[in-house]
Amino acid sequence: MAGAVLSFYVQKLSEQVIHEVELLTGVHDDVEWIRKELQTIRAFLKDADQRKEREEVVAAWITQVRYLVFNAEDAVDEFMIRMESQRGLQNEHMGCFVFHACFIKRLIFRHRFSTQIQKIRKEVKEIQERGERFGFHSAFQEERSSIATDAGNRDPGVAASWVEEADIVGLENDAMKLEQLLLEKEETQQRTVISIVGMGGSGKTTLAKKVYKTAKTSFDCHAWIYVSQSFQKKEILKRMLEGFYESRREAAPNHTETMDEEKLAEMINNYLQVKRYALFLDDIWDTSVWEAVKYALPHEGGSKIIFTTRSENTARPVHEKWHMHKMKPLSHELAWELFVKRAFMNEDTQGTCPQHLVEVGNALVKRCKGLPLAIVVIGGLMSNKGTDLAEWSEVFENLDSELKDNEDLARLNRALLTSYNYLPFHLKYCFLYCGLFPEDHVIKRKKLIRMWVAEGFIEEHPRKTLEEVSSNYFAQLIDRNLLLPVIHHDRRELIACQVHDLMRDIAIHMFKKENFAAILPNRRNNFKEVQRRLAIQNTAIDIPGSMPELNPRSLLLFNDQEFPSSSFCRMFSKFKLLRVLDLEGTKIKILPNEVGGLIHLRYLSLRRTEIEELPVSLQRLHNLQTLDVRDSHLKGLPTGIEMLTTLTHLNLMKFIGSREFYKMPERIASLSNLQTLSGASVDGGFLRELGYLTQLKKLTIGLVKEEDCRQLCDSISQLKWLRSLKIMGMGYDQELKVQELSRPPQYLEKLSLVGVMKEFPQWIGSHNCLRNI
Numbered sequence: 001m002a003g004a005v006l007s008f009y010v011q012k013l014s015e016q017v018i019h020e021v022e023l024l025t026g027v028h029d030d031v032e033w034i035r036k037e038l039q040t041i042r043a044f045l046k047d048a049d050q051r052k053e054r055e056e057v058v059a060a061w062i063t064q065v066r067y068l069v070f071n072a073e074d075a076v077d078e079f080m081i082r083m084e085s086q087r088g089l090q091n092e093h094m095g096c097f098v099f100h101a102c103f104i105k106r107l108i109f110r111h112r113f114s115t116q117i118q119k120i121r122k123e124v125k126e127i128q129e130r131g132e133r134f135g136f137h138s139a140f141q142e143e144r145s146s147i148a149t150d151a152g153n154r155d156p157g158v159a160a161s162w163v164e165e166a167d168i169v170g171l172e173n174d175a176m177k178l179e180q181l182l183l184e185k186e187e188t189q190q191r192t193v194i195s196i197v198g199m200g201g202s203g204k205t206t207l208a209k210k211v212y213k214t215a216k217t218s219f220d221c222h223a224w225i226y227v228s229q230s231f232q233k234k235e236i237l238k239r240m241l242e243g244f245y246e247s248r249r250e251a252a253p254n255h256t257e258t259m260d261e262e263k264l265a266e267m268i269n270n271y272l273q274v275k276r277y278a279l280f281l282d283d284i285w286d287t288s289v290w291e292a293v294k295y296a297l298p299h300e301g302g303s304k305i306i307f308t309t310r311s312e313n314t315a316r317p318v319h320e321k322w323h324m325h326k327m328k329p330l331s332h333e334l335a336w337e338l339f340v341k342r343a344f345m346n347e348d349t350q351g352t353c354p355q356h357l358v359e360v361g362n363a364l365v366k367r368c369k370g371l372p373l374a375i376v377v378i379g380g381l382m383s384n385k386g387t388d389l390a391e392w393s394e395v396f397e398n399l400d401s402e403l404k405d406n407e408d409l410a411r412l413n414r415a416l417l418t419s420y421n422y423l424p425f426h427l428k429y430c431f432l433y434c435g436l437f438p439e440d441h442v443i444k445r446k447k448l449i450r451m452w453v454a455e456g457f458i459e460e461h462p463r464k465t466l467e468e469v470s471s472n473y474f475a476q477l478i479d480r481n482l483l484l485p486v487i488h489h490d491r492r493e494l495i496a497c498q499v500h501d502l503m504r505d506i507a508i509h510m511f512k513k514e515n516f517a518a519i520l521p522n523r524r525n526n527f528k529e530v531q532r533r534l535a536i537q538n539t540a541i542d543i544p545g546s547m548p549e550l551n552p553r554s555l556l557l558f559n560d561q562e563f564p565s566s567s568f569c570r571m572f573s574k575f576k577l578l579r580v581l582d583l584e585g586t587k588i589k590i591l592p593n594e595v596g597g598l599i600h601l602r603y604l605s606l607r608r609t610e611i612e613e614l615p616v617s618l619q620r621l622h623n624l625q626t627l628d629v630r631d632s633h634l635k636g637l638p639t640g641i642e643m644l645t646t647l648t649h650l651n652l653m654k655f656i657g658s659r660e661f662y663k664m665p666e667r668i669a670s671l672s673n674l675q676t677l678s679g680a681s682v683d684g685g686f687l688r689e690l691g692y693l694t695q696l697k698k699l700t701i702g703l704v705k706e707e708d709c710r711q712l713c714d715s716i717s718q719l720k721w722l723r724s725l726k727i728m729g730m731g732y733d734q735e736l737k738v739q740e741l742s743r744p745p746q747y748l749e750k751l752s753l754v755g756v757m758k759e760f761p762q763w764i765g766s767h768n769c770l771r772n773i
Helices: 002-019 028-048 055-090 096-133 143-153 172-183 204-218 233-247 261-272 288-296 332-343 355-368 372-382 389-397 399-405 407-421 425-434 445-455 466-479 501-513 565-574 593-597 616-620 686-690 706-716 762-766
Strands: 192-197 221-226 277-284 304-309 321-326 484-488 493-498 518-520 533-537 554-558 580-582 603-605 626-628 649-651 676-681 698-704 724-729 750-754
Touching: 055 096, 172 192, 172 204, 172 304, 172 321, 192 204, 204 221, 204 277, 204 304, 221 233, 233 261, 233 288, 261 288, 277 288, 332 355, 332 372, 355 372, 355 389, 355 501, 372 389, 372 407, 389 399, 407 501, 425 445, 425 466, 425 501, 445 466, 445 493, 445 580, 445 603, 445 626, 466 493, 501 518, 565 593, 593 616, 686 706, 698 706
Parallel strands: 192 304, 192 321, 221 277, 277 304, 518 533, 533 554, 554 580, 580 603, 603 626, 626 649, 649 676, 676 698, 698 724, 724 750
Antiparallel strands: 484 493
């Protein structure tokens, strides 16, 4: 796990060297050497990740690598800041003396940087030698291998035998539906796959076992196979063969140990001919398991295969007839019933909750968010705590530490942690990032994927934009049930997500372990180690004095108290390497001019703040991709914003129904990378230049007069990638003549027109992609 997450930093540093060639002129060879050596260490990391023996030695070595990579990344980023500042001075056409002074400063910066690199080179060599002494192999291994080790430590019963049948609550109707699917004899007599899908601990295996116990005797033969993450095709086929024979009380063939996969598959297929069979495959992690065994199973005969899986994609096997049953969280009433059954079955309480424990008991149940495994395990923990209110309250307040120290709760943790362990490393840090958001927080999809892009989490794809890849990552985490989907009911769109409280605990536990991030809940907290990401929540309204060496790449504030401007000045002087700055909802009135020094900043959100103006220094943020000032008090855009040529999303819109729009700069065409522009007015020469913003996918424009419509329609016809368009007229005496749009963007999906129209545009009726008007 540690190696997988740390590998990300090595990869990101490699990409930075490639993309920042100009700023690294003169020291590029040094950085390139570091990059190559770190790639070698990355191979050692993959092997170290497998090692369970001498864990303290492995952990110590990985910690040394972590700090080495952090130091290298910091050195490169800080050098780029210094070189960028000098380039800025040089571009201002100053005199000869200033030019030579800048040149000398550049030489000094390069010398200092080279000294740092020499020190890092020495450390790299020592770490490599140490890794070889520890016996790590530098051969690259498949990502699956890092998962296989965790499977070895995994308790097969952790999610399988956690509840007795008498304690099953809320599964009766589900079991009845699945039994009907299993037992019905379909006309086609084709085999059918039935999948039970849900997050770890949701009761998939319990439900499957209940159905298996009831329905198995209705088949000619049956088998139950637990699939480990490190499954071997031959072992699964062997257990299938033995299971089918055993279900008919027949002796399995001899010498199956020596048979190859092909022979085992042939024997299974021959044995199942003219038999109606039921095969239960418990805890499948990806489609490779099904692909490995399906050829051994006859296609005809009306047989049934049942999966339990955490992935919805795995639950829908291609070229098969399938039904998917998705596990839902228990309602609070059912969750309370299950909790009481577990917590109060002794002679004193006789199956009822004492009145004085109802409030804290409900709080514990709420914490479980309807997850049956969590309810059963925590209920079992409380059954040993008596009925003392103080003791119950103490458990609730310290549940995080109980999760580590209590054996039963540790099993719950392992069940949930397995979902994280199995993620490919590029999804690991995307999931960990979600742990920075407060409990029960609704995380907007677009916001999150843009933060991931800004952080550099997203792997480049030859035919997709980084945001398209990032959106796919989001969908994968939803599919794997690590994030809970939030659907817009009217549009039926996936617009946001939430993190289950217990999965959030897993994320926080892991990013503390990896120095991936930290949460500052109040003023009393200080950090002694490097933290790459920081979330300030609740009452933490000041920057602690111990933060100078944290060098965070993300800073997220979740605070509705007024944030002193002095704190921001101190923050920007210390956090110069920020890539993400999210101040949404914070009560700030002034954004200090020092923000212009954050040259690595890619994402800046000032949404719902009290800021009225932006500093001119903003024009120095040449890497800025997202600027979000929606629903703020902003009165206008600063001079020079057209210099932000990497800007991809410019969100200016006021609250819904507002008629306030912003005048665009004259040279708006220089922002050719814009994909989102919301809140623009048609003042000035904007309409003439709008047609040059050919990458636009979303446009909201207002204060449109009748005389503007022809030019507006001509420009919009140039925006071939436009997906969403909103046009707001100047007033009731100004007609919106959008029928003049002779060539509407062919991919337009959403259209909103606010104003007076004497006729409905004819092109709307023949547009193929429109789905929201």
